[in-house]
Amino acid sequence: MTAGIRCMMMRGGTSKGAYFLAEDxxxxxAERDELLLRxxxxxxxxxxxxxxxxxxxxxxxxxxxxxxxxxxDVEYLFLQLGVxxxxxxxxxxxxxxxxGIGPFAVERGLVAAAPDRTSVRxxxxxxxxxxxxxxxxxDGAVDYDGDTAISGVPGTAAPVTLDxxxxxGSACGALLPTGNVRDVVDGVEVTLIDxxxxxxxxxxxDLGVTGYEDPAALAGLRDRIQSLRLAAGKAMGxxxxxxxxxxxxxxxxxPRDGGTICTRTFIPLRVHTSIGVLGAVTVATAVxxxxxxxxxxxxxxxxxxxxxxEHPTGTLDVEVELDGTSVRRSSIVRTxxxxxxxxxxxxxxx
Numbered sequence: 001m002t003a004g005i006r007c008m009m010m011r012g013g014t015s016k017g018a019y020f021l022a023e024d025x026x027x028x029x030a031e032r033d034e035l036l037l038r039x040x041x042x043x044x045x046x047x048x049x050x051x052x053x054x055x056x057x058x059x060x061x062x063x064x065x066x067x068x069x070x071x072x073d074v075e076y077l078f079l080q081l082g083v084x085x086x087x088x089x090x091x092x093x094x095x096x097x098x099x100g101i102g103p104f105a106v107e108r109g110l111v112a113a114a115p116d117r118t119s120v121r122x123x124x125x126x127x128x129x130x131x132x133x134x135x136x137x138x139d140g141a142v143d144y145d146g147d148t149a150i151s152g153v154p155g156t157a158a159p160v161t162l163d164x165x166x167x168x169g170s171a172c173g174a175l176l177p178t179g180n181v182r183d184v185v186d187g188v189e190v191t192l193i194d195x196x197x198x199x200x201x202x203x204x205x206d207l208g209v210t211g212y213e214d215p216a217a218l219a220g221l222r223d224r225i226q227s228l229r230l231a232a233g234k235a236m237g238x239x240x241x242x243x244x245x246x247x248x249x250x251x252x253x254x255p256r257d258g259g260t261i262c263t264r265t266f267i268p269l270r271v272h273t274s275i276g277v278l279g280a281v282t283v284a285t286a287v288x289x290x291x292x293x294x295x296x297x298x299x300x301x302x303x304x305x306x307x308x309x310e311h312p313t314g315t316l317d318v319e320v321e322l323d324g325t326s327v328r329r330s331s332i333v334r335t336x337x338x339x340x341x342x343x344x345x346x347x348x349x350x
Contacts, residue, residue, distance in 0.1 A: 004343035005039070008104060009051065010062075013096030013334040014152040014274045014313075016053060017060035018344065019104045022077075025063060033088040036061050036081060038346035043086045049347045052083065056245075056267055059083050062097045066110050067123055074105045077125040080245050091238075092246045093126045093170060093196055095277025099160045099334035102133030103142045107338065113137035127170030127196065135160045135336075144337045151314020152274040157335035164281065167196035168327045171246060175325060177236040181291040186231040191292040195285040195320075195327055196278035198247035200232045201293045204264065211253025211262050215271035215312055218264060225249050225266050244268070248276070250283050252294040259308025259315045261287050261298045275311040281330045284309055284318040289325060 008019045018039065026032045037043075040059055041050020052059040063077040078094040081087065102120035105111040111120050118137040123130055136143045136158050146158030168175040172194040183190055191201040204211030207221060226242075229249050233241030241247065245268050253262040265272040265279055275283070284307045287294040301307060306317035321328035 004345045007344040008107065008341045009339040010100040010104060010336055011153070011339060012098065012100035012336045013150065013277055014057065015060055015094065015096035016058045016339070017062055017097045018051060019062045019064065019100060021108055022063050022065035033079070035346055036079065036088060037086050038349065039344055040081050041347065042081050043084055045084050047083060051344060052081065054083060056080065056083060056270060057273070060094060060097055062101060062104070064101060064104060064108070064110070069123060071121060072123045072130065073111050073121045074101065075123045075125050076101045087243065089245045090126055091171060091244050092198070093124050093278050095162065095196065095281070095332070096334065098122065098124065098131055098162060098277065099133065100336040102135055102160065103144070103336055103338070106137065106142050107341070113140040113142065115140060127167065129164070129166045129170055129196070131165070132163045133160055146335070148333065148335050150333075150335055151311070151316060153335065157337055160334045160336050161331065162277070162334060163329070163331045164196060165329070167278065167281070167330065169194055170196050171198050172236045172238065175285070175327060181289050181325070182293060183235065185235055186228045188228060189293055190228075190232065191286045191289070191294070192232055192236050193282055193286045194236070195282040195330065197276060197282045198236055198238060199279055199282045199286070200229055200247050200249045201283060201286045202228070202249065202251055203293055203297065204251035204253045207251060209251065211251050211264055212256065213264065215264070215273055218271045222269050226269055229268060248279050250275070250279065252283065252287070252297055254297045255299050255308070255310050257310050257315060259310040260284070260300060261294055261307075262310040264312065272311070274313050275309060275316055277316075277332055277334060280309040280316045280318050281320060281332065284320045285322065285327060285330070288320060288322050
């Protein structure tokens, strides 16, 4: 690997990651993961000897390859790499990096661009579910410039519309893993739900906070959140999640900036500066359900309008359609941008 590896760094939504073709990485998962840790500079709090950004939101990898499945263009494996710990997890999706998969597939020649807009059908390997990404390709080339702004990202860029199918039960096998809209776990009333991301939804007030705090002000909840998510992981059928990045824990409160619900999300113990795409979809799904934690706190929009999921740096608009406790569809608008395309040189083994 001294010659380096072909890599594209992209911002997808409010995350940033390294995008690779599967053919450019070792086929053996253990060898691949060990290599990616060296690429990112993990383990090290600063990731100073790699391209990681010293934060879970910037220590991410997308592995992409052509799909042999009918009606699917490409397959996308998401890998969450630790920062201070040498961990690589494939137990969750990342809807933010998903925003860059369609453009990456066109850039790498896996999908031919249409003259105006291109739609790419993507299988999310982590959950065996399908998303369709639609984005502008004027004159047959990806255009990253546009007027769409998303909270947590400076400026504007071209919109990437993500439509999701069959995301319910992505990791837990059911939208409501326990079969209940509301449970009591570790002494806290929660809704345990998985519509693309396993999430523990709890009222912020039940953990002694308002839900409007800056992320740094919630650091003292780390041990309490860990205790809650360990118990919730077992209840959700995920087993021992002490070394896993899921489930996420989202604290909810009434909206205060014109949205539907206010959130503070732990990923899994560090407070997110915004909220993940599929995490937002899952929380929005939860609060739509009568009896779920957060339902009575929400200010629902008029029919047909998106739900605004407020987070520390803004609001993320989500569309979810439910039939009782069955998900009909969900969609969201993100943006993505190519940051560099070239060769990355992993450090030598420790």
